[in-house]
Amino acid sequence: MKNWICLVILLGGMFQQAWSQVKKPSTATGHAIQISLKPYQNTKIYIGTNYGNNRVLADSCVLNEKSEGIFKGAQKLTPGIYFLVNPKYNILFDFLVDDAQNFKIIADTTNVSNYTIVGSKENDLFKEYSAAVNKIGGELATIENKFKASTNSADSSTYREQYIAKDKELKDKRNSFMKTYPNSMMSYLLNVMQRPEAPAIPVINGKADSLYPFYYVKNHFWDKVVFNDNRLIRTPFFEAKLDEYFKNYVAREADSIIEEVQYMLTVAKTGKEIYPFLLFKFTNKYISPEFMGQDKVFLHLYQNFFAKGDTVLLNEASKKSITERAYSMMANQLGLPAPALDINTIDDKPFSLYKTAAPYTFIAFWDPTCSHCKIEIPQLDSIYKASWKALGVQIVGVNINYKEIPAWKKFIADNNINNWFHVYQTEAALNAEIANRKPTTIRQLYDVFKTPTFYLLDANKRIIAKNLTINQFDDFLKSKAKKP
Numbered sequence: 356m357k358n359w360i361c362l363v364i365l366l367g368g369m370f371q372q373a374w375s376q377v378k379k380p381s382t383a384t385g386h387a388i389q390i391s392l393k394p395y396q397n398t399k400i401y402i403g404t405n406y407g408n409n410r411v412l413a414d415s416c417v418l419n420e421k422s423e424g425i426f427k428g429a430q431k432l433t434p435g436i437y438f439l440v441n442p443k444y445n446i447l448f449d450f451l452v453d454d455a456q457n458f459k460i461i462a463d464t465t466n467v468s469n470y471t472i473v474g475s476k477e478n479d480l481f482k483e484y485s486a487a488v489n490k491i492g493g494e495l496a497t498i499e500n501k502f503k504a505s506t507n508s509a510d511s512s513t514y515r516e517q518y519i520a521k522d523k524e525l526k527d528k529r530n531s532f533m534k535t536y537p538n539s540m541m542s543y544l545l546n547v548m549q550r551p552e553a554p555a556i557p558v559i560n561g562k563a564d565s566l567y568p569f570y571y572v573k574n575h576f577w578d579k580v581v582f583n584d585n586r587l588i589r590t591p592f593f594e595a596k597l598d599e600y601f602k603n604y605v606a607r608e609a610d611s612i613i614e615e616v617q618y619m620l621t622v623a624k625t626g627k628e629i630y631p632f633l634l635f636k637f638t639n640k641y642i643s644p645e646f647m648g649q650d651k652v653f654l655h656l657y658q659n660f661f662a663k664g665d666t667v668l669l670n671e672a673s674k675k676s677i678t679e680r681a682y683s684m685m686a687n688q689l690g691l692p693a694p695a696l697d698i699n700t701i702d703d704k705p706f707s708l709y710k711t712a713a714p715y716t717f718i719a720f721w722d723p724t725c726s727h728c729k730i731e732i733p734q735l736d737s738i739y740k741a742s743w744k745a746l747g748v749q750i751v752g753v754n755i756n757y758k759e760i761p762a763w764k765k766f767i768a769d770n771n772i773n774n775w776f777h778v779y780q781t782e783a784a785l786n787a788e789i790a791n792r793k794p795t796t797i798r799q800l801y802d803v804f805k806t807p808t809f810y811l812l813d814a815n816k817r818i819i820a821k822n823l824t825i826n827q828f829d830d831f832l833k834s835k836a837k838k839p
Contacts, residue, residue: 435589
């Protein structure tokens with residue numbers, strides 16, 4: 356029995372309030388699902404559903420002394436896959452909820468797999484299909500185990516052929532069901548679940564087109580799936596399929612990702628649940644992206660959705676956080692000129708980033724009290740002395756903590772970090788910026804929300820790399836040095 360845990364983490368929970376406001380579309384008919392669940396008496400039970408990869412409780416009822424109750428509400432449940440949950444939050448079995456939400460569930464926990472649903476044609480089809488594919492699935496598992504245990508090639512070949520034949524039987528069963536009941540919810544769910552099979556590599560004018568299978572799968576990945584259908588997120592497989600698509604079939608460059616998310620969000624706009632789900636999923640993913648440069652996707656989302664009115668989905672704290680994060684990224688995108696740094700050297704002499712000349716400039720924002728900085732700054736200096744200096748790299752170390760000047764100077768001296776520009780912004784200069792109501796400070800211009808934060812600039816002081824580890828910067832520089 357699988358334990359049920361309700362957990363949703365999205366931008367630190369900032370959007371949970373907004374999501375609760377759009378969770379269930381209002382209708383006049385509502386839902387009334389009767390339940391008989393023996394032997395439970397005088398206790399609360401639940402029905403749950405998926406919200407993408409997360410599981411959430413959708414309704415509850417109290418069983419009487421006859422083990423009977425009713426899940427009832429003035430609003431309709433969003434159609435999709437649901438499951439019955441016992442008082443200990445264990446999932447008992449799945450069932451479907453379509454637009455007709457007046458039926459009865461009869462079950463006994465002593466034989467929970469033998470449950471009955473009365474008054475729901477969709478659940479009749481669901482149970483019929485599930486029984487058939489579960490039987491074939493069990494046979495596939497048996498053949499697979501025999502294949503793994505086989506000790507000679509003849510047996511292995513036999514089991515392999517049996518597996519292929521049984522797998523074809525499973526696919527034929529699915530296709531037959533979809534052809535027989537094309538308008539059923541089960542057929543809809545099967546369409547969402549399935550992935551297109553890659554065709555053989557074609558030969559055109561005597562040359563094999565090895566990319567054709569990839570693009571065929573990519574172009575047919577979402578056949579018969581429309582992104583404004585709220586049922587998508589009431590399944591346990593849509594978000595996993597979405598993640599698979601972006602991982603395997605969308606290039607990592609920000610512009611390629613933007614094209615995909617723009618299309619999906621534009622189509623999803625009329626879906627009361629799916630639209631905020633997708634918008635916040637993409638926001639969460641690209642506000643702190645896995646790969647360098649993908650924060651451009653978050654900026655696109657902010658400028659084209661949040662800044663154009665979709666902040667109605669956010670509370671005030673969320674609006675402030677999203678806006679501040681966007682403005683912190685705008686000035687430091689890849690390819691842009693680095694923001695000006697006109698501050699003081701460690702000896703309190705004027706320093707200007709744009710008055711220094713070097714083939715490459717590496718800027719390290721750090722804090723002498725930061726434990727990570729105490730490890731990474733000496734490592735950075737070692738790599739600089741070993742190879743970067745010969746490549747013409749100039750390092751600018753920016754102390755962002757003006758209150759720790761003695762500790763800063765001591766750390767530099769103790770670790771013999773020389774041949775850098777060691778600079779900082781004085782307290783007076785920072786206060787002057789604030790007093791003059793400058794829209795952004797150095798921290799905001801360079802998006803320094805953690806330490807250390809690193810940037811690599813070219814000879815023209817344009818940003819060519821950021822948000823990498825020191826070793827990744829090293830690989831990047833060596834790769835650049837090899838190119839003319």
